[in-house]
Amino acid sequence: MNLRKNITLSKYLPEVLPSLLKNRTTAVYLSVVAFILLSGAVVPTVFMPSNVIGVLRQAGILGVVALGQFVVIMGGAWRRDVGIDLSVGSTLFMITIAFGHIVKWVHSDILTILICLLIGAAVGLINGLIITKGNVSPFIATLAVSLAEQGITWTLSITPVEIPEYLLYLGSGRIGLLPIAFLFFLVLFAIFWVIMKYTTYGIRIYAKSSNPQGARLLGVNLALYTASTYVISGVMAALGGLLYLGFLVHPAMRFIDIFTFDSIAAVLLGGTEFVGGIGSVLGVLPGVVFMRFIYYFVLFFRVPEATRRIMQGLIIFAVAAVFVLQSRRMRAS
Amino acid sequence: MKRLKLSRTMIVWLVDLAFILIAIPIIPHFTTSANFANILVRLLIIYLVALAQSFAIVVGGADLSVGSNMSLATAIGSYLLIIDPIMGFLVILASGAILGAFNGFGAVKVGLHPFIVTLCSFLIAQGLALTLRPRPGGRVPEILFDSLYSTYYGIPVLSIILLILVLLAMSFLIERTRLGRSLLAVGGNEKAARDFGINVELVKFLAYVIAGALAAVAGFFLGVRIGCGHPYVGEPFLLYSFGAAVAGGTFLTGGTTSPIGTLGGALLFALIDNILWLSKLSTYHSLIVQGIALVVVVGVSEAVLRR
Numbered sequence: 150m151n152l153r154k155n156i157t158l159s160k161y162l163p164e165v166l167p168s169l170l171k172n173r174t175t176a177v178y179l180s181v182v183a184f185i186l187l188s189g190a191v192v193p194t195v196f197m198p199s200n201v202i203g204v205l206r207q208a209g210i211l212g213v214v215a216l217g218q219f220v221v222i223m224g225g226a227w228r229r230d231v232g233i234d235l236s237v238g239s240t241l242f243m244i245t246i247a248f249g250h251i252v253k254w255v256h257s258d259i260l261t262i263l264i265c266l267l268i269g270a271a272v273g274l275i276n277g278l279i280i281t282k283g284n285v286s287p288f289i290a291t292l293a294v295s296l297a298e299q300g301i302t303w304t305l306s307i308t309p310v311e312i313p314e315y316l317l318y319l320g321s322g323r324i325g326l327l328p329i330a331f332l333f334f335l336v337l338f339a340i341f342w343v344i345m346k347y348t349t350y351g352i353r354i355y356a357k358s359s360n361p362q363g364a365r366l367l368g369v370n371l372a373l374y375t376a377s378t379y380v381i382s383g384v385m386a387a388l389g390g391l392l393y394l395g396f397l398v399h400p401a402m403r404f405i406d407i408f409t410f411d412s413i414a415a416v417l418l419g420g421t422e423f424v425g426g427i428g429s430v431l432g433v434l435p436g437v438v439f440m441r442f443i444y445y446f447v448l449f450f451r452v453p454e455a456t457r458r459i460m461q462g463l464i465i466f467a468v469a470a471v472f473v474l475q476s477r478r479m480r481a482s
Numbered sequence: 483m484k485r486l487k488l489s490r491t492m493i494v495w496l497v498d499l500a501f502i503l504i505a506i507p508i509i510p511h512f513t514t515s516a517n518f519a520n521i522l523v524r525l526l527i528i529y530l531v532a533l534a535q536s537f538a539i540v541v542g543g544a545d546l547s548v549g550s551n552m553s554l555a556t557a558i559g560s561y562l563l564i565i566d567p568i569m570g571f572l573v574i575l576a577s578g579a580i581l582g583a584f585n586g587f588g589a590v591k592v593g594l595h596p597f598i599v600t601l602c603s604f605l606i607a608q609g610l611a612l613t614l615r616p617r618p619g620g621r622v623p624e625i626l627f628d629s630l631y632s633t634y635y636g637i638p639v640l641s642i643i644l645l646i647l648v649l650l651a652m653s654f655l656i657e658r659t660r661l662g663r664s665l666l667a668v669g670g671n672e673k674a675a676r677d678f679g680i681n682v683e684l685v686k687f688l689a690y691v692i693a694g695a696l697a698a699v700a701g702f703f704l705g706v707r708i709g710c711g712h713p714y715v716g717e718p719f720l721l722y723s724f725g726a727a728v729a730g731g732t733f734l735t736g737g738t739t740s741p742i743g744t745l746g747g748a749l750l751f752a753l754i755d756n757i758l759w760l761s762k763l764s765t766y767h768s769l770i771v772q773g774i775a776l777v778v779v780v781g782v783s784e785a786v787l788r789r
Contacts, residue, residue: 229735283781284788286734288544292724293773300769410546410601417595455616458609462602469599470592477593 173420173476174431180472181435185442192449202328204438204445209331210320210392211411212437214241216334216341217385218412219433221287222421223345224354225378226361227371230286231423234379237386238409239298240272244390245400246302249310258313266387272298273383277376291379295409307402312394320395330392334437337385342430354378359426415440418469439468490731491743493783497775498746501753509760519631519638521756523707526641526648529748530700531719532726533652536744537693539727540669541686542736543589543596548697548723550607551581552716555701557611560620560711567626574702575695581607582694586687608713615711626706645745652741665689670737697723722751725772729779750775 189195214237225232244265251261272294279290322329345351356364357374365371389408394400418439419432443464447457505512531548538545555574562570581603588599629640656662664685667675676682701716708715730747732739754775758768 279777279781283777284784285777285780286728288724288734289728289776289780292721293776296721296773296776297770298773300766300771300773303766303769304764410597410604414598414601417598453613453616455609455612458605458612460609462605462609465605466588466594466599466602469594469602470588473593 173427174429176472176476177418177420177432177435180468180475181439181442184439184468188442188446192446194449195446198326200445201326202323204442205326205331206321206323206328206396207444208437208441209328209334210389210396211408211415211441212331212334212433213337213392214238214386214389214408215412215415215433215437216337216430217382219341219416219419219421219428219430220345220354221378221382222413222416222423223358223378223426223428225280225287225375225382226358226424227280227287227375228284230288232375232378233287233291233413233423234276234382234386235288235291235409236272236276236295236298237382237389237412238406239295239302240269240383240386241390241393241408242404242406243298243302244268244387245394245397245404246305246307246402248312248391248394249308249400250305252310253308258316262316262391265391266384269383269385269387269390270380271383272386273380274376276379276383280379281372281376287379303402307400310400312398316391316395317398318395320392321398330396333392338430338434341433345430350377355426358424411440412437414465418465418472440465490783490787491740491746493786494729494731494743494746494750494779497779498749498753501750501757505753505757509757511760512757515633515636515638517756517760518636519633519641521752522638522641522645523630523703524755525745525749525752526645527700527703527707528719528722528726528751529645529648529745530703531697531723532730532744532748533648533741534693534696534700535723536727536730536732536739537665537689537696538585538596538600539732539734540665540736540739541689542669542672543686543690544600544724544734545585545690545693545697546597546600546720547581547585547603547607548693548700549716549718549720550604550611551578551694551697552701552704552719553713554581554607554611554614554716555698556705556708556715557614557620557711557713559622559702559705560615563622563626563705564620567623571702574698578694578696578698578701579691580694581698582691583687585694586690589690590683590686611711611713615713618710618712618715620711622705622709624709627709630703630706649741649745656739656741661685661688666737666739668737722748725776726751729776747779750779 218234218237221232221234225234247268248261248265251264252258255261255264276291276294279285280287319329319333345354353364353369353374356367357369357371361371415436416433419428419436421428421432443461447460450460511517531552534548535545554577558574558577559570562573584603585600588594588602589596631638632640656665664675664680667678667680668682668685672682700719704715705711726747727744728734728747729750730740730743730745732744751772754772755768758771
């Protein structure tokens with residue numbers, strides 16, 4: 150069957166390609182691969198092993214956060230407001246700093262990791278309660294929570310900490326060209342894909358996204374499901390924080406939040422939309438790889454940091470524009 | 483809809499009043515004229531950037547670039563204002579409007595999500611600011627600072643006049659002009675607005691341009707206040723802009739905004755900052771209080787309005 154498909158595919162590729170592109174997720178994968186190959190043609194050194202490892206490792210860490218963000222964007226809408234979690238970066242940052250304090254307090258690695266994940270869940274629960282019980286729009290609720298988290302983090306001091314072996318392995322280790330962080334993400338990616346596609350939970354989240362009132366009439370507890378997405382996102386952000394800690398080794402106070410907006414951009418570039426139940430977990434992978442690839446790609450141009458920012462902005466704009474125009478033309482034809 | 487808007491505005495002003503009444507007896511130096519001037523200048527900056535954000539929000543978008551737009555404005559100002567203040571101001575205004583036009587082009591013509599396109603312009607403006615001023619530096623003529631902070635019988639006249647002018651201009655724009663009404667119509671129901679013959683694309687584009695220009699003006703005053711160009715100084719204002727706009731009654735779903743409510747929202751953030759600063763608490767605690775205040779104001783007004 151597969152073989153047959155392959156033969157027909159190569160034979161009729163010119164005819165098959167347009168219909169293939171009509172599928173959003175396929176189009177995203179093709180655009181990202183095309184962009185990476187194109188930039189490889191311009192700057193062949195981007196395929197250096199050290200660069201590939203770096204991109205995949207950072208993509209893995211961002212990916213863990215982006216999976217949570219995906220669930221929120223898909224199912225975190227409340228009343229008329231779309232779902233979004235602006236607190237993920239602050240949660241991640243807080244966990245990297247708080248880890249050392251908690252370890253000193255409980256004297257156990259495993260317990261510390263559990264507490265960190267619980268903190269993430271608690272942050273998500275607070276988000277969820279403010280949104281569903283307080284009827285505050287997700288944008289504002291998670292923004293406020295992220296302000297508070299930053300305040301808490303800055304009041305903590307940095308303590309020198311012995312990071313457990315397996316966290317270092319998760320954050321910094323690799324098998325051949327594949328960083329463990331990326332493999333770890335791929336496992337979670339598969340789990341999330343199954344959950345969102347085949348379990349009642351995932352199907353209800355999609356139902357809630359495409360038709361909230363209909364879902365409510367069919368017995369979906371909207372408040373519960375909305376809040377649950379923020380809890381998932383909080384846990385994933387905390388997990389991202391643990392991975393990031395294993396990568397950083399020495400947590401620092403100078404933290405630039407490259408997770409909140411990048412995770413949202415990755416999910417949106419992956420073809421997910423804020424309303425209407427449109428999008429798939431599958432889009433998260435090319436989204437995060439693209440977002441991290443450009444960070445490394447612009448490093449190869451020997452230009453100052455300032456110019457690199459501008460290039461990043463223009464590249465994201467160009468690729469997103471090509472993707473949007475392409476899918477618009479496909480829809481029209 | 484009118485009553486709803488009014489109530490949200492009233493709630494934020496009541497909270498402001500409560501903050502002031504509590505602060506007067508217990509916070510030392512709160513009532514000095516120097517501090518009065520301080521609060522008003524901060525209020526002016528937050529108000530301008532919150533208005534900028536409310537223009538993007540009202541057409542159903544969001545502008546992530548306002549903060550780095552402000553940083554860029556301080557960087558430009560630190561070179562040009564010393565040569566010729568008026569020319570410098572105009573260049574700042576133009577830089578903001580161009581960034582806004584970029585956002586509008588991406589969001590309206592190309593059809594990108596506002597989040598993506600303003601993330602791009604955030605990076606671009608940040609990069610430009612860093613190119614102009616890799617480190618804080620340059621100089622803004624002291625005369626601008628002095629006149630902004632100058633008090634007449636203990637009253638900072640210029641900042642009050644500026645605040646009133648901005649408030650009147652914005653209220654007029656939103657409520658009395660064709661463009662303002664079109665903005666609300668497009669944000670409220672795009673399809674209906676199109677059926678009424680409103681040029682939806684143009685209105686949305688202009689909303690982003692106005693947002694960019696207003697953020698740049700906020701950056702101009704920020705540059706005057708800190709007296710130099712700084713590549714990161716605008717960053718915290720991104721959060722203030724959303725907070726103040728929403729606390730003041732701009733709904734994120736679009737279609738509703740209130741210049742006077744936004745002023746109340748901006749005052750809330752200016753007051754919290756000032757009170758915590760005077761009570762010698764760290765900026766870190768200020769962040770926590772701002773977060774809680776934001777949730778409480780929006781949550782309480784939501785609860786009151788639903789009744």
